[in-house]
Amino acid sequence: AQKVTQAQTEISVVEKEDVTLDCVYETRDTTYYLFWYKQPPSGELVFLIRRNSFDEQNEISGRYSWNFQKSTSSFNFTITASQVVDSAVYFCALSERDTGRRALTFGSGTRLQVQP
Amino acid sequence: DTEVTQTPKHLVMGMTNKKSLKCEQHMGHRAMYWYKQKAKKPPELMFVYSYEKLSINESVPSRFSPECPNSSLLNLHLHALQPEDSALYLCASSQDQRAYEQYFGPGTRLTVT
Numbered sequence: 001a002q003k004v005t006q007a008q009t010e011i012s013v014v015e016k017e018d019v020t021l022d023c024v025y026e027t028r029d030t031t032y033y034l035f036w037y038k039q040p041p042s043g044e045l046v047f048l049i050r051r052n053s054f055d056e057q058n059e060i061s062g063r064y065s066w067n068f069q070k071s072t073s074s075f076n077f078t079i080t081a082s083q084v085v086d087s088a089v090y091f092c093a094l095s096e097r098d099t100g101r102r103a104l105t106f107g108s109g110t111r112l113q114v115q116p
Numbered sequence: 117d118t119e120v121t122q123t124p125k126h127l128v129m130g131m132t133n134k135k136s137l138k139c140e141q142h143m144g145h146r147a148m149y150w151y152k153q154k155a156k157k158p159p160e161l162m163f164v165y166s167y168e169k170l171s172i173n174e175s176v177p178s179r180f181s182p183e184c185p186n187s188s189l190l191n192l193h194l195h196a197l198q199p200e201d202s203a204l205y206l207c208a209s210s211q212d213q214r215a216y217e218q219y220f221g222p223g224t225r226l227t228v229t
Binding site (some may be wrong): 091 | 149156157206208212216217222
């Protein structure tokens with residue numbers, strides 16, 4: 001069965017600090033997809049990134065970067081020079097292509113608080 | 117345009133009421149989803165429609181009744197709800213059900229009194 005673990009429940013940083021959000025997943029499928037979503041206080045889930053299991057290249061988008069390591073089943077998310085607007089709950093999610101039910105399984109989320 | 121719209125934004129209903137939540141997308145997506153989210157919890161999948169057919173029902177009580185009138189619209193009909201059904205109801209869509217990214221609407225915050 002698929003499972004996503006976000007061990008950090010809450011993280012608090014001061015603006016301009018770098019912060020890494022951890023995500024560890026379990027799956028039996030050889031082809032799967034990993035996602036990160038941001039949920040600000042307004043409630044809407046905002047899609048950030050999708051990663052395919054066969055593509056382990058790290059990705060950078062502005063202040064955001066993602067480190068995908070199949071060897072440790074991790075898909076970590078780093079925010080560089082954090083800003084107050086980054087305050088939100090961040091969810092990591094997994095979807096299996098073949099053996100799974102083809103729906104997102106979310107981790108429990110990490111609440112990030114960026115203090116000015 | 118990656119917009120999913122939901123109406124209403126807020127809904128308060130009594131346990132004997134019947135109401136409906138609406139969701140719309142114009143991205144040509146063929147999969148649409150309903151999620152329920154309680155405070156400080158991740159979204160929980162309720163239903164998935166794929167090409168306008170119900171694909172997944174996560175054993176949701178029958179007081180929740182989904183409907184997909186066409187490929188752009190998704191409704192959730194509510195009847196005889198319980199106070200514990202109070203939550204944020206999120207709609208999402210994706211290109212199809214093959215693990216593409218899902219785009220979420222802003223949600224309907226439902227309170228059952």
